Amino acid sequence: MSEHPDSPAARSGPLVSVIIIFLNGERYIAEAIDSVLAQDLADWELILIDDGSSDGATAIARRYAEADPGRIRLAEHPGHENRGMSASRNAGLALARGRYVAFLDADDIWLPARLGHHVAILEARPDVAMSMGPTLLWSGWDRPPGAERRPWLAADIPTDLGLPVMQPLEPPIVAIGFLEKRGGNVPGICSLLVRREALLAVGGFEDRFRTLYEDQVFFFKICLAYRVIATDRILDRYRQHPGSACHQAGGMSGDAAMRPVFLDWLQGYMIDRGIKSRRLWAAFRAEMLRFDRPRLWGLINLPRDLIDRFNVASRRFVIALLTPRVYTWLRRRLRLSVVDVTDVR
Numbered sequence: 001m002s003e004h005p006d007s008p009a010a011r012s013g014p015l016v017s018v019i020i021i022f023l024n025g026e027r028y029i030a031e032a033i034d035s036v037l038a039q040d041l042a043d044w045e046l047i048l049i050d051d052g053s054s055d056g057a058t059a060i061a062r063r064y065a066e067a068d069p070g071r072i073r074l075a076e077h078p079g080h081e082n083r084g085m086s087a088s089r090n091a092g093l094a095l096a097r098g099r100y101v102a103f104l105d106a107d108d109i110w111l112p113a114r115l116g117h118h119v120a121i122l123e124a125r126p127d128v129a130m131s132m133g134p135t136l137l138w139s140g141w142d143r144p145p146g147a148e149r150r151p152w153l154a155a156d157i158p159t160d161l162g163l164p165v166m167q168p169l170e171p172p173i174v175a176i177g178f179l180e181k182r183g184g185n186v187p188g189i190c191s192l193l194v195r196r197e198a199l200l201a202v203g204g205f206e207d208r209f210r211t212l213y214e215d216q217v218f219f220f221k222i223c224l225a226y227r228v229i230a231t232d233r234i235l236d237r238y239r240q241h242p243g244s245a246c247h248q249a250g251g252m253s254g255d256a257a258m259r260p261v262f263l264d265w266l267q268g269y270m271i272d273r274g275i276k277s278r279r280l281w282a283a284f285r286a287e288m289l290r291f292d293r294p295r296l297w298g299l300i301n302l303p304r305d306l307i308d309r310f311n312v313a314s315r316r317f318v319i320a321l322l323t324p325r326v327y328t329w330l331r332r333r334l335r336l337s338v339v340d341v342t343d344v345r
Helices: 029-037 057-067 085-095 114-124 173-180 196-201 214-225 251-272 278-292 294-300 302-321 324-333
Strands: 016-022 044-050 072-076 100-103 130-132 136-138 192-195 228-230 236-239
Touching (some): 016 114, 029 044, 029 057, 044 085, 057 072, 072 085, 085 196, 085 214, 100 114, 114 192, 173 214, 173 278, 196 214
Parallel strands (some): 016 044, 136 236
Antiparallel strands (some): 130 192
16 A cells, blocks of 8 residues: 555655754854754754854854754855845755745744644645744843833734634735735744745745845745635744844834835736736735825825824833833733743643
């Protein structure tokens, strides 16, 4: 009797290929790798891609690869070049052998149930190409001075995708939602699991997006072509620190500068693939108005902007008046207490 094509004995590779790219980050990379080693699901391979590191991260990664060569591989670009995040993830994808692919940045971590939970979702839904979940914006890993008196300085903030949970979502509905920004957040790269054949079919990542928006390019490629599904379980920690790629690229100002570049790419991508969804194009044009006619966009969005500013200012004012005891009590009453980073269930 022949083996089922998806059985462990019939598969020549692991079930999941985990790809970690890194450019320096010696302070964090061991913790990221350890979080992969601690996964409840053990049928994985780990591919470490060095994007031209100049600190001790390379030596740390090499030690892990040498200690477990059957499951961990280390690779780099020719000449130890720095080619950016997209090219590095594509390099990892070229080496991947798993049915599924997961990405983890070298300064973030997973909880032990992370891979098993997402694999179970995709195994149960062969019609879905990618599962995605919210993440925890993790500030509590490093409590800054004054956090005892102002605990919100180290508050861990759970994100919300703003999507129906455990329901297959047809293209391009998710792409439309994130262009319209109806209260949700594009998932982080560490919060996804994607079928390798689907990722290869859409061409992987775009090398010209070296830092910012490289993940959104990938995300929109998948969501415009395949069904996706969302979970509400938070199983990863997105570390907040000044040395992150987002901060190094300019934070909010860098994001604002790259947004029109991303939208220009998205427009060409949709035209090339003949995508004709009227609602998608309407959402795209509404977002482009922000850059094509910034004054008109500002005028149209003035009421919402004023409300947002008032909400932020009023919250900061109230928080500044609260003692730590009252602050903690209020968050609990409103069910806004900080997520316990030790909770793995």
